[in-house]
Amino acid sequence: MLGVYVHIPFCANKCGYCDFHSIVAGSSVIEDYLVALSREIRYWADQLGGRTCSTLYIGGGSPTLLTAEQLSRLIRQLTAEFNFASGFELTVEANPGTLTPAKLEAMAEAGVNRISLGAQAFQNDLLRRIGRTHSVDDIYRGVELIRKYGISNINLDLIEGLPDQKLTDWQAGLEAAAALQPTHFSCYSLILEKGTPFFEEYYRGTLILPDEDEAVGMFEFTQAYLPQLGYHHYEISNYALPGMESRHNLIYWHNQFYLGLGSGAHGYFNRLRAHNPADVFLYTKNWLSGIPAAVSGEYVDRETEMDETMMLGLRLIEGVDEAAFFNRFNVSIKDVYANAVTDLIDRGLLESRDGFLRLTKQGIFLGNLVFSAFLR
Structure with missing residues (x-):
């Protein structure tokens, strides 16, 4: 995709x-x-x-x-x-x-x-x-x-x-x-x-x-x-x-790749996160002069990609597909985030059901707290 x-x-x-x-x-x-x-x-x-x-x-x-x-x-x-x-x-x-x-x-x-x-x-x-x-x-x-x-x-x-x-x-x-x-x-x-x-x-x-x-x-x-x-x-x-x-x-x-075109746009492609300057005049000047306008690029390593996959995926009501996570990273969610998952389940903010790890109703209201637990 x-x-x-x-x-x-x-x-x-x-x-x-x-x-x-x-x-x-x-x-x-x-x-x-x-x-x-x-x-x-x-x-x-x-x-x-x-x-x-x-x-x-x-x-x-x-x-x-x-x-x-x-x-x-x-x-x-x-x-x-x-x-x-x-x-x-x-x-x-x-x-x-x-x-x-x-x-x-x-x-x-x-x-x-x-x-x-x-x-x-x-x-x-x-x-x-x-x-x-x-x-x-x-x-x-x-x-x-x-x-x-x-x-x-x-x-x-x-x-x-x-x-x-x-x-x-x-x-x-x-x-x-x-x-x-x-x-x-x-x-x-x-x-x-x-x-x-x-x-x-x-x-x-x-x-x-x-x-x-x-x-x-x-x-x-x-x-x-x-x-x-x-x-x-x-x-x-x-x-x-x-x-x-x-x-x-x-x-x-689902933390998949996308291009971001235009002034101020952000993209994530081939594990490189880049953004264009949030300046219409600089963006225009650069491209009209034949200069690609991206400000910078940051390589997303495997650990960061896992963290972002969890934080973004937990915004979905169905949650993060545990089998898809394993297929993508060759390691299980619970092996990587054992302490965080156990703690959040014990606090009633996460639940594991039908192969998905997802927010509970209470967890939806405290989403930012849950997401931060997966930032290593």
Whole structure:
């Protein structure tokens, strides 16, 4: 399995919670960036020499800030240069406020078969509070347009624990989202990242967040509600109808290889973890000058690969397949992590069942504590 991730680091504005690499830029900066990106695409296609890729994910930023022509040109180059498997998953992240019929027509004709729509909330006051430029009506219009152009695999991104958000807001929002019948939900808890406006507001005392009980209530409501509608809880923050799990994200959680193309993108290929500079202008300058833009590469040794396989795999509700771990590393989980596994099972945070080592319900709430036990 080899995934391809492409980063489009442009947004109409910067949201208060976001620490992803993105900037607000003019049309000439965006066009120059896309020319540079086309050169990186060609470089990596040559490096792969026809090796089969299984998924393509175009994220941001906001990829749908690009014009219809730019989206078509980018996607068509990617699918022409790389050797993607038959029936591969091709996801584009979309902002409800920047989707248009022309852009969706261009994406559908270029082969996009999955859209991840950044809804985030279903209350206009909450959307304004977090700096989103779209409205709830834009979400409904976006889903209708996506389906109109024949793309049926739709993920809705939602954020729980937002400023001024009540449990009743979350419940009503999730119910409204579910009424749209997407194939997939990503329900993320708000994380205050250093350097974001929300981080600064919180430490000034001007950002009022839900208390712990209310935040837990949001998570528990989601855990109970979505499975009743047929959505399988397959990763801590992700739910899908049967067979509609994100194939690209499963590459990450199974600690498999993926390329990261574009400014600020991270990749993991042939046990080398590398990243491009999180600087649009430096990235563009380098590639337009014929200089590969990766900042650095770090070789991942066998011990680190095992640790990362455990930490990422335990995010999956099914857990880590013990036989697959043995086949990959020729050693069992319990031989490598005997003390950690015994301790976490005794504390009720892990369980071994049907050949998988997985988080218990309590362990899901204390996931970071569990993951850290596998970092040697």
